[in-house]
Amino acid sequence: MTEAEILLPVQCPVCAQEALTGFRISVVADALRTGEIRLYAPCHVASWEASEEEIFLLHEYLECRRSPRRATAVNGVPKI
Secondary structure, eight states: OOOOEEEEEEEOTTTOOEEEEEEEHHHHHHHHHHSOOEEEETTTTEEEEOOHHHHHHHHHHHHHHHOGGGOOEETTEEOO
16 A cells, blocks of 8 residues: 655755645655655756755645644534
């Protein structure tokens, strides 16, 4: 069975194009724990170690995605 992936926004260091790139959930969990992740940009087949700023943005992105304040209620039930 294939492990589920989460799409994360990544900006190519070559052309600055932004894209959503899939990462296995275990890789993202390790990145949040260790502060290290290798990022990939499909437009130039580029890869690099995430900077501290990119790790911070990863935290911010994931926090925003799970925030109940961003959810809207449907029939009184919070939608997450």
